[in-house]
Amino acid sequence: MLIIDDNQVTCMILTEILEKFQVHVTCFNEAESALEYLQKESGNMDLLPEIILLDINLPAMDGWDFLNEFITLHTQLVKKITVYMISSSISEHDMNKAQEYSVVKGYLVKPIAEEEIRKIVL
Amino acid sequence: MNEVKEFFQKLFIADDWPARWHCGKWTDFHGWLYILSNLTIWLAYFIIPIAILYFLKKRQDDLPFKRVFWLFILFILACGTTHLCDAMLFYYPVYRLSALMLFLTAVISWATIASLIKVLPAAIGIKSPAQLEIIIKERTNELEILSNNLSNQNVQLQNFADITTHNLRAPTSNLLALIDLYKKENNEEKRALYIQKFEEASIHLMGTLNDLYEVVKINKQNNIKKELLHFEDILKPLITEVSVDIEKRKAKVTYDFSACSEIEYSKIYLNSILLNLLTNALKHNSPERAPVIHFKTKKHEGRVILTCEDNGLGIDMKKYGDKVFRLHKTFHRNPDARGVGLFLTKTQIEAMGGSISVESEVNTGSRFIVIF
Numbered sequence: 001m002l003i004i005d006d007n008q009v010t011c012m013i014l015t016e017i018l019e020k021f022q023v024h025v026t027c028f029n030e031a032e033s034a035l036e037y038l039q040k041e042s043g044n045m046d047l048l049p050e051i052i053l054l055d056i057n058l059p060a061m062d063g064w065d066f067l068n069e070f071i072t073l074h075t076q077l078v079k080k081i082t083v084y085m086i087s088s089s090i091s092e093h094d095m096n097k098a099q100e101y102s103v104v105k106g107y108l109v110k111p112i113a114e115e116e117i118r119k120i121v122l
Numbered sequence: 123m124n125e126v127k128e129f130f131q132k133l134f135i136a137d138d139w140p141a142r143w144h145c146g147k148w149t150d151f152h153g154w155l156y157i158l159s160n161l162t163i164w165l166a167y168f169i170i171p172i173a174i175l176y177f178l179k180k181r182q183d184d185l186p187f188k189r190v191f192w193l194f195i196l197f198i199l200a201c202g203t204t205h206l207c208d209a210m211l212f213y214y215p216v217y218r219l220s221a222l223m224l225f226l227t228a229v230i231s232w233a234t235i236a237s238l239i240k241v242l243p244a245a246i247g248i249k250s251p252a253q254l255e256i257i258i259k260e261r262t263n264e265l266e267i268l269s270n271n272l273s274n275q276n277v278q279l280q281n282f283a284d285i286t287t288h289n290l291r292a293p294t295s296n297l298l299a300l301i302d303l304y305k306k307e308n309n310e311e312k313r314a315l316y317i318q319k320f321e322e323a324s325i326h327l328m329g330t331l332n333d334l335y336e337v338v339k340i341n342k343q344n345n346i347k348k349e350l351l352h353f354e355d356i357l358k359p360l361i362t363e364v365s366v367d368i369e370k371r372k373a374k375v376t377y378d379f380s381a382c383s384e385i386e387y388s389k390i391y392l393n394s395i396l397l398n399l400l401t402n403a404l405k406h407n408s409p410e411r412a413p414v415i416h417f418k419t420k421k422h423e424g425r426v427i428l429t430c431e432d433n434g435l436g437i438d439m440k441k442y443g444d445k446v447f448r449l450h451k452t453f454h455r456n457p458d459a460r461g462v463g464l465f466l467t468k469t470q471i472e473a474m475g476g477s478i479s480v481e482s483e484v485n486t487g488s489r490f491i492v493i494f
């Protein structure tokens with residue numbers, strides 16, 4: 001799984017929880033480096049994640065910018081990836097916007113309960 | 123006394139004089155001209171009070187100087203009566219009644235004059251419809267400005283609410299999640315790690331709270347003290363303050379305040395605005411060239427405009443145009459950038475009734491424009 005969140009503590013917490021479910025996690029604090037990684041590993045079944053947890057508020061490129069790049073990129077990837085938005089924003093605007101992207105499967109509001117993560121990975 | 127008594131006793135008696143037709147030589151033309159003219163005047167002087175009366179009745183509630191209007195009615199009626207008498211004398215020579223009417227008219231005329239003089243200053247003060255329209259326009263403008271300010275404040279408040287949810291929910295939920303992890307963990311090493319992260323997250327949260335407090339402080343101050351400030355006097359010490367940074371980056375900071383050298387403004391805010399613009403420009407320099415930062419002022423339509431131009435990294439306006447001044451928004455992978463400075467600057471400028479905008483091109487530089 002791939003997590004894109006600029007908050008290192010959030011990344012750590014999610015990693016800790018996910019590792020309990022035996023899920024391998026890679027964290028990126030910026031959308032740009034995540035994109036670079038996906039591009040580089042676009043043909044690598046093992047290193048591409050199945051799921052991306054994507055924060056909306058990010059420095060420079062934000063979550064939406066990432067999605068806009070990702071929708072053109074993901075057709076070139078050998079693996080089908082689903083995206084879950086993770087945000088502390090409870091604004092309806094953000095939630096509705098997330099629904100407009102077909103690659104986005106869900107919207108999780110922080111703090112994210114262990115139960116919700118279990119549902120995603122199992 | 124006897125004369126006065128006799129005067130009133132014989133008021134309507136016309137025996138003591140010949141009718142005016144027989145007094146002197148009147149041609150028909152001259153006599154009728156005299157009579158008809160007098161009657162016409164009397165008729166007119168009878169209708170004018172009716173018109174005034176009608177006006178009085180219609181404007182009963184808000185008409186000033188009612189007393190003067192009534193005196194005018196009486197005065198015109200009395201004048202009319204003297205003309206009627208004048209015509210009557212041709213057939214019915216009641217010279218005593220005529221004299222009495224003249225006397226009454228004289229008294230009423232002077233009463234009217236006295237009353238008129240009394241209200242004259244107040245009457246002059248009454249605004250004409252055109253003047254009132256101007257006043258209404260001015261008031262409407264004032265109200266519009268007020269309403270704009272209010273809706274501005276509303277937007278700011280909404281933004282602030284958004285900011286608090288965004289920037290406080292994330293670290294707070296982290297704290298909760300860490301506590302949860304800590305409780306469920308048996309491994310001491312991991313527990314120690316969680317505590318350490320908990321501390322970091324708390325410090326981060328405190329930092330956010332301090333940033334927000336700065337914003338609240340700005341918005342709370344209603345009466346910000348303004349004083350006459352010289353841009354150069356404010357900027358020079360700031361350049362010295364960050365001189366280490368300037369030298370480190372081999373930057374060149376210049377300014378031209380010749381077109382408008384001073385401004386009536388809050389010293390604390392101007393200091394903060396200039397410092398933020400300066401450090402912002404320094405922070406986002408391009409690694410390919412030495413930073414060149416130029417401040418300039420001018421006057422436009424009565425307002426002071428300050429521009430701060432740099433040759434730094436620039437901002438992709440298509441992507442980030444509306445986000446430049448947001449709290450905790452940074453655009454470059456820059457460890458120094460916390461995304462607070464420009465947000466504070468915008469808050470301060472807007473609190474003073476001004477605005478800030480930015481023009482920028484990636485890899486060419488940015489120009490911040492402050493309208494004070």
